[in-house]
Amino acid sequence: MSQLYAAGDDVHATARHEESHLDSSPVLSVCDLEVQFPTPLGLVRALNGVTFDVPRGKVLGIVGESGCGKSVTARAVLQIIEKPGRITGGSITLRGESETTEITGLGPDSKRMRALRGSEIAMIFQEPMSSLNPVYTIGAQIAEAVLIHQTPDRDEALRRAVDMLRQVGMPHPEAAAASYPHQLSGGMRQRAMIAMALSCNPTLLIADEPTTALDVTTEAQILELIRNLRDRAGMSIMFITHSMGVVAQLCDEVIVMYLGRIVERGSVDDLFYDAKHPYTRALLRSIPRIGGNRKAPLEVIEGSVPDPHHRLAGCPFHPGCPKAIPGRCDTTVPAPSTAGPGHTVQCHLYQADEIGHPERAENV
Amino acid sequence: MNEPLLEVAGLRKYFPVRGGFLRRPVGEIKAVDGVDLTVNRGETVALVGESGCGKSTTGRTIVRLEEPTAGEVVFHHPERGPLHLESANSRTLRAVRPHLQMIFQDPFASLDSRMTVSSIIAEPLVINKTATGQRLKDRVAELLSLVGLRPEHANRYPHAFSGGQRQRIGIARAIALNPDLIVCDEAVSALDLSVQAQILNLLEELQRRLGIAYLFISHDLSAVDHIADRVVVMYVGQIVESGPVEQLYNAPKHPYTEALLAAVPQPDPRVRTRPKILTGDVPSPANPPSGCTFHPRCPYAQPICAAETPPLLQVGEGRASACHFADTLPLTGAVAAMSPPAGL
């Protein structure tokens, strides 16, 4: 088990009885993950030791500024990081229906890895056109995915494709199956991509900002669809977003990332009502809210996200942090500390976990 | 405050739909189909609606980046009085340009990558011969500091900047000639979480200090709630509702406004809403539905809605709605999220 959760007793318990309690063990465990991109301008350390679990049958949200490593995390799980980027450390463990797989032990192009993509882990993207082929009909593309993984019968595959489209709430599913991607609206394309991702009944669905480019009305439809997948099909979902509204309305648990690290993790209620990390708190104060204090200036997070080429010593947030402790925050990376059940924070304002007594944490 | 600066009446912009191999016009896309709106001096009017409903085309037609098909656009020039932009010649437009500016969604595409930041900001000053030599340099430095950029940024190229910084460069350029009105088309939509807050604050501060009015085009209803004085809601090329932001958000008078507000995901996990889902998509402006264009999606539609177009009528002080049942429907306003919990 990861050190981040070493303090949570229940997690230890499930780890011990993993075989018999498949239902309560996390579907995915990422531990100390490091990803680097060698570039002409120097090494980009996209992920610097990322550790988290995706709980089974829940929606885990990942939030953070652009460039903090959300998409790289998602792509690492599928081993589809763009070249020359690669995983340089850590482990990724998938606990599927029938077996447990060490993803980091598989070659990115290995047969097993290719079989995992689509059948056990599926991913949907912000831009549906990146995974839809413009020259084939929607129905043919979904049927193709079904043919590879499920049935050899072409007519049966096409029937399942139409069925999938119906299940994701596509209006006129037969007509949509016969359409080419460009003939559909943004929301319909997003549904088509989700239908394709779901056609093989994956254990884990990774959604990378699937609603960011959509109108609020279409976004609400897609969020409802994702909730249904969780509640009715018991699917486990990793949902990347930079909308705090989407996090609040959809997610069960949340990870907050900053510059290639996780700075806080907790239940959605912990995050919004008991945020500990100065970055999380600043973020929550900076968003405009309906019915908020109109015309009062929004809180601003000082400084911008630092350049990823630049290696920063200490806490990644220290250049912008109003609470930074000189001599400490700019030299030492804070260790995780437990703020409550399932709630951890990485910040020097809180006592690091050897024993993990949240009440002993210095206060903010 | 209620001194009109921009008055738009009956604005239409139709794009031809061409077909056949001769590319003859076979129809029309009524992207903007009879829009009336007023922006007063120093105020922020937001234009909202789903994508494709005609917001950008309205903005672009007002500043004459598109030729209007019909209608009037009157801009009150500080020295020359009311000017009709829809029929203005290029000389008049040049005289208006310093007072009426536009900023765009994509800070990356809208800046010339071969020009330094200082030449980008100086360009409008040079073209309008407002300043030269040392005075030009001083003005550029002043503009950089107004938008929160540092003097050493002046000689860099746009690619060396983040999205938020590029949007600041675009704003510095737009305010260089002391405009009275800036049309902001999705000016914060492409920006990151915390950067959005910085740019919203900047726009408000510039308004306080320089009295600039904004036509703030956006599909982000939370940002609009924060920045706007009045809101205009568009659907399929037409205005369906308008009014002061607080009243419109608290008690909408059009079912489309209600649906938009209900769909906003509130940043509060204790106020979880499952909005009545608005089904279907925005209809194509090439082939809009009969009567009230919202009727195929409207949960309150009655037979009259498909038959008769509801006119935009006044429904209370400073408010208007285009719904046959504006006065009787019990519509729900935005669910207010908790402000950040105490102590945050």
Ligand SMILES: Nc1ncnc2c1ncn2[C@@H]1O[C@H](COP(=O)(O)OP(=O)(O)OP(=O)(O)O)[C@@H](O)[C@H]1O
């Ligand atoms: N192909 C690549 N080559 C070099 N660096 C890369 C590449 N892909 C990502 N990175 C770097 O890795 C870091 C994390 O990027 P990532 O795409 O995961 O960000 P993100 O959190 O998904 O951001 P966004 O919200 O903008 O999607 C960034 O510093 C980025 O510049």
Ligand SMILES: Nc1ncnc2c1ncn2[C@@H]1O[C@H](COP(=O)(O)OP(=O)(O)O)[C@@H](O)[C@H]1O
């Ligand atoms: N140059 C053009 N030619 C043809 N149709 C256009 C053009 N520009 C916009 N449209 C159409 O006009 C409608 C309104 O577009 P737009 O003003 O961009 O909407 P919004 O900004 O509200 O998303 C859309 O249906 C769009 O496809």
Ligand code: SF4
């Ligand atoms: S570790 Fe220091 S710099 Fe980092 S968030 Fe905590 S107080 Fe701020």
Ligand code: SF4
């Ligand atoms: S006129 Fe009819 S269809 Fe249109 S918004 Fe009102 S009730 Fe709905």
Ligand SMILES: [Mg+2]
């Ligand atoms: Mg990303």
Ligand SMILES: [Mg+2]
């Ligand atoms: Mg637009």
